[in-house]
Amino acid sequence: MVTQVTSFSRNGLSDFIVQRATAYILAAYTVFLVGYLLIQGEMVYADWQMLFSHTWMQIFTMLALVSTCAHAWIGMWTIGTDYIREHYFGQSANGYRLIYQVICILTLASYLFWGVKILWGN
Amino acid sequence: MQVSVYRYDPDKDAAPYMQDFDIELPAGKDLMVLDLLALLKERDETVSYRRSCREGVCGSDGVSMNGKNGLACITPVSEVAKGGKLTIKPLPGLPVIRDLVVDMEQFYAQYRKIEPYLINNEVPPTRERLQSPAEREKLDGLYECILCACCSTACPSFWWNPDKFIGPAGLLQAYRFLADSRDTATEERLANLDDPFSVFRCRGIMNCVNVCPKGLNPTRAIGHIRNMLLKRAV
Amino acid sequence: MGELPTLEFDAIIIGGGGAGMRAALQLAESGRKTAVISKVFPTRSHTVSAQGGITCAIASDDPNDDWRWHMYDTIKGSDYIGDQDAIQYMCSVGPQAVYELDHMGLPFSRNDNGRIYQRPFGGQSKNFGKGGQAARTCAAADRTGHALLHALYQGNTKAGSVFLSEWFAVDLVKNAHGAVVGVIAMCMETGEVNYIKAQATVLATGGAGRIYQSTTNALMCTGDGAAMALRADLALQDMEMWQFHPTGIAGAGTLVTEGCRGEGGYLINKDGERFMERYAPTAKDLAGRDVVARSMILEILAGRGGGEDGDHVFLKLDHLGEEILHSRLPGIVELAKTFAHVDPVKEPIPVVPTCHYMMGGIPTNIHGQAITRNAKGEDEIVNGLYSVGEAACVSVHGANRLGGNSLLDLVVFGRSAGLHITDALNQGMDSGVASSSDIEAATQRLSRWNESTTGESVAGLKRELQSCMQLNFGVFRTEANMQAGMKTLSELRERINQAVLTDKSQAFNTARLEALELDNLLEVAEATAISAEARKESRGAHARDDFQVRDDENWLCHSLYDPVTKTLGKRDVNRAPGLLQTDKDLPEGVFEPKERVY
Numbered sequence: 038m039v040t041q042v043t044s045f046s047r048n049g050l051s052d053f054i055v056q057r058a059t060a061y062i063l064a065a066y067t068v069f070l071v072g073y074l075l076i077q078g079e080m081v082y083a084d085w086q087m088l089f090s091h092t093w094m095q096i097f098t099m100l101a102l103v104s105t106c107a108h109a110w111i112g113m114w115t116i117g118t119d120y121i122r123e124h125y126f127g128q129s130a131n132g133y134r135l136i137y138q139v140i141c142i143l144t145l146a147s148y149l150f151w152g153v154k155i156l157w158g159n
Numbered sequence: 160m161q162v163s164v165y166r167y168d169p170d171k172d173a174a175p176y177m178q179d180f181d182i183e184l185p186a187g188k189d190l191m192v193l194d195l196l197a198l199l200k201e202r203d204e205t206v207s208y209r210r211s212c213r214e215g216v217c218g219s220d221g222v223s224m225n226g227k228n229g230l231a232c233i234t235p236v237s238e239v240a241k242g243g244k245l246t247i248k249p250l251p252g253l254p255v256i257r258d259l260v261v262d263m264e265q266f267y268a269q270y271r272k273i274e275p276y277l278i279n280n281e282v283p284p285t286r287e288r289l290q291s292p293a294e295r296e297k298l299d300g301l302y303e304c305i306l307c308a309c310c311s312t313a314c315p316s317f318w319w320n321p322d323k324f325i326g327p328a329g330l331l332q333a334y335r336f337l338a339d340s341r342d343t344a345t346e347e348r349l350a351n352l353d354d355p356f357s358v359f360r361c362r363g364i365m366n367c368v369n370v371c372p373k374g375l376n377p378t379r380a381i382g383h384i385r386n387m388l389l390k391r392a393v
Numbered sequence: 394m395g396e397l398p399t400l401e402f403d404a405i406i407i408g409g410g411g412a413g414m415r416a417a418l419q420l421a422e423s424g425r426k427t428a429v430i431s432k433v434f435p436t437r438s439h440t441v442s443a444q445g446g447i448t449c450a451i452a453s454d455d456p457n458d459d460w461r462w463h464m465y466d467t468i469k470g471s472d473y474i475g476d477q478d479a480i481q482y483m484c485s486v487g488p489q490a491v492y493e494l495d496h497m498g499l500p501f502s503r504n505d506n507g508r509i510y511q512r513p514f515g516g517q518s519k520n521f522g523k524g525g526q527a528a529r530t531c532a533a534a535d536r537t538g539h540a541l542l543h544a545l546y547q548g549n550t551k552a553g554s555v556f557l558s559e560w561f562a563v564d565l566v567k568n569a570h571g572a573v574v575g576v577i578a579m580c581m582e583t584g585e586v587n588y589i590k591a592q593a594t595v596l597a598t599g600g601a602g603r604i605y606q607s608t609t610n611a612l613m614c615t616g617d618g619a620a621m622a623l624r625a626d627l628a629l630q631d632m633e634m635w636q637f638h639p640t641g642i643a644g645a646g647t648l649v650t651e652g653c654r655g656e657g658g659y660l661i662n663k664d665g666e667r668f669m670e671r672y673a674p675t676a677k678d679l680a681g682r683d684v685v686a687r688s689m690i691l692e693i694l695a696g697r698g699g700g701e702d703g704d705h706v707f708l709k710l711d712h713l714g715e716e717i718l719h720s721r722l723p724g725i726v727e728l729a730k731t732f733a734h735v736d737p738v739k740e741p742i743p744v745v746p747t748c749h750y751m752m753g754g755i756p757t758n759i760h761g762q763a764i765t766r767n768a769k770g771e772d773e774i775v776n777g778l779y780s781v782g783e784a785a786c787v788s789v790h791g792a793n794r795l796g797g798n799s800l801l802d803l804v805v806f807g808r809s810a811g812l813h814i815t816d817a818l819n820q821g822m823d824s825g826v827a828s829s830s831d832i833e834a835a836t837q838r839l840s841r842w843n844e845s846t847t848g849e850s851v852a853g854l855k856r857e858l859q860s861c862m863q864l865n866f867g868v869f870r871t872e873a874n875m876q877a878g879m880k881t882l883s884e885l886r887e888r889i890n891q892a893v894l895t896d897k898s899q900a901f902n903t904a905r906l907e908a909l910e911l912d913n914l915l916e917v918a919e920a921t922a923i924s925a926e927a928r929k930e931s932r933g934a935h936a937r938d939d940f941q942v943r944d945d946e947n948w949l950c951h952s953l954y955d956p957v958t959k960t961l962g963k964r965d966v967n968r969a970p971g972l973l974q975t976d977k978d979l980p981e982g983v984f985e986p987k988e989r990v991y
Contacts, residue, residue, distance in 0.1 A: 049359035052359065170899055204896050207901050207904075211437050211613045214442065214732070217436075217441050233731050257901040274551075286492055288496065295500065303536060
């Protein structure tokens with residue numbers, strides 16, 4: 038039994054909406070990048086730098102990055118509350134889930150900070 | 160025909176085991192799985208299972224037959240047996256009391272949680288509350304549920320969180336009352352379903368639809384509830 | 394058995410079907426400590442199998458409908474041994490009870506104006522039989538019983554009723570003053586036996602169709618309440634009156650609602666002839682159930698039955714069209730495909746009269762209070778004991794029940810018993826206490842099975858009993874057969890008393906349950922046999938070859954089976970309902986016995 042819920046929103050509907058909305062953003066970003074690659078053909082470092090020098094691209098990427106974090110967090114949280122339960126892990130399931138969640142959060146936060154650094158660093 | 164049955168008597172057995180029976184099927188008759196169980200019970204009266212109406216309306220004899228949940232009384236042996244073999248187990252995901260008898264309290268508790276009764280605090284008229292045929296039609300495919308638990312016990316989300324996810328059967332009934340034009344507690348009902356588990360643990364796996372012996376579609380009902388929650392939020 | 398654990402309630406209801414749960418609902422609202430003891434989870438009770446509907450003059454189909462017309466039909470249907478005060482009560486209170494069900498959420502089918510849909514059923518008329526066929530049966534498609542039972546369970550959930558689900562009642566506890574002061578019951582899950590003490594005990598245990606081999610009844614319809622009453626030396630009334638439903642699926646026994654004929658279906662023989670036109674020229678397929686069932690048997694006996702053995706006739710529905718079948722009779726389409734392997738949209742369903750309903754039972758008044766005979770031969774209330782529903786004989790069905798009247802019986806009398814018990818408890822009802830020997834007596838048969846070591850098996854004995862009843866106490870009865878049947882039953886009694894229960898385990902022991910049920914089947918079968926043999930006439934569902942006509946001079950009365958002497962007595966029918974004194978518009982002699990033609 039999951040006795041510690043530890044969701045940020047504590048609301049299924051907002052999780053549901055966030056997950057769908059971020060999915061649209063990620064889909065759009067993926068479609069754009071793939072399309073761009075197909076049109077441009079082979080790309081070298083300069084082409085990449087050129088693309089990411091546009092403010093709109095920086096914002097778009099930032100949006101995709103935040104979406105990844107939100108989307109992944111909701112998904113990973115769900116997986117954790119599905120599988121890390123007393124049924125398999127006994128009394129310490131809540132502890133294990135907390136560790137798992139902290140790892141998820143740290144990973145996602147690293148992605149985010151690293152991404153920000155790449156986009157706007159120097 | 161070889162029938163393999165899940166056996167467990169808490170007073171006697173340290174762990175459950177499968178027991179094989181060789182059963183001669185009467186010729187020229189397509190028995191239901193329940194008839195087969197009755198034959199087994201005549202041979203060994205300790206074999207325990209629930210049954211009553213033997214026509215698929217009381218919902219007592221939900222069991223897992225060759226891995227698929229269904230009602231023993233309306234499932235022909237010929238339909239589920241593979242290569243002359245049939246394995247009968249209790250419904251998965253609920254504690255076993257004995258043999259094919261499971262403890263359904265968790266399932267009933269989820270049903271009770273959705274307030275499975277009409278709520279209308281207005282003073283009732285001296286006659287029936289009027290309801291148009293179109294309004295009544297919205298209850299078709301919902302009220303026919305027999306609470307056999309075949310759907311909920313086929314649902315992985317219910318296996319993972321049986322105490323928090325209402326499960327397909329309970330949600331089908333939740334929508335049955337949300338859809339009833341005579342019920343006035345829509346807001347209260349939706350507010351009770353808003354958490355991350357009750358409704359939103361449905362992943363659209365659709366095992367429920369696949370096994371429902373009454374041909375009902377809980378996934379669709381859950382979709383309707385989600386839409387109502389969305390509409391309520393915007 | 395040593396000292397038993399005791400649970401104490403103000404009132405207990407044994408049976409979680411329509412009648413029991415309607416009574417429970419009333420009691421839950423009283424604030425008294427009450428509980429429903431049910432051997433299955435309540436929504437699994439046999440009420441769930443009722444299909445066609447609940448008959449009641451709510452004047453939806455016909456705005457001029459009148460409950461007194463319903464009363465007339467019911468009295469005529471009962472072949473004049475239904476108690477007219479009880480029938481008046483049921484038909485007049487009925488509409489209120491049905492509206493309460495709607496308010497509780499029962500999903501009735503609807504007419505265009507938003508009112509409850511009503512369909513024609515057998516034996517229904519307008520204007521005291523003179524205005525043609527009525528449509529008076531309120532329906533939720535062909536799943537009315539299911540819808541009703543679930544609505545009642547839902548209502549009880551809302552009211553906070555206490556359920557002891559999967560508890561089996563073994564026997565009534567009766568004290569030295571003849572009062573019933575609770576019941577011995579066994580928790581199926583643990584096997585624990587308890588004395589459940591109560592001021593009021595309500596038997597709402599339903600019918601006993603399983604005394605017959607072929608029945609529409611659920612496997613658990615074993616007459617537990619009727620048998621408990623018999624073992625408590627209480628008399629049963631009209632036990633010879635068993636309804637054979639015309640349309641059970643041949644072979645399987647599953648019910649096909651009379652609503653099929655109400656919607657326009659009809660019976661045909663192997664030549665495709667609509668034979669009911671010959672037997673009941675006016676009402677045809679919608680004559681009383683007893684009349685239709687007998688006509689079908691006569692057709693089969695005349696060699697006009699279908700199938701390899703010529704042992705059934707057919708119910709034709711295809712002409713109604715796929716749309717009507719799927720909207721009005723969806724459950725029947727399903728059942729026919731599953732159990733008869735025919736699609737009623739295309740082919741007729743093979744059907745045969747099948748045991749369906751016990752008109753007899755525990756005699757009660759309209760408040761559900763059980764009645765017995767005192768030493769002077771007068772009616773006397775049994776303190777502490779009530780009975781409602783099919784287990785009871787109040788009697789609104791007399792010798793033949795009309796379709797749709799059983800669901801009405803359940804809710805009306807479940808409700809009235811609940812009201813009466815609430816009142817009685819509020820006035821300090823005290824049924825007394827039980828001594829330890831009273832309690833011991835009620836555990837005797839359980840001990841008998843638990844201590845058995847050798848003997849015949851339960852399953853085989855049950856089969857023999859059922860086949861004996863089927864053969865000798867069916868639609869048509871003859872003296873020779875009944876005598877033979879009675880002899881077989883008394884031999885079976887000896888053998889059942891020596892039978893063995895090999896599984897002595899505690900947890901969910903269904904073998905023990907079936908053994909205890911076999912005792913009950915035997916009690917009810919014997920009461921049926923002795924009552925049937927002794928009623929020397931033909932009336933309603935009781936048809937004898939040697940006494941083919943109704944004998945109002947000697948038998949316009951209830952029969953009363955005394956389990957102590959195993960003999961049949963008589964009890965007067967109430968033929969003076971209050972209505973006759975107060976209602977000046979009532980046609981002269983309208984409820985007097987007449988020849989019953991449809």
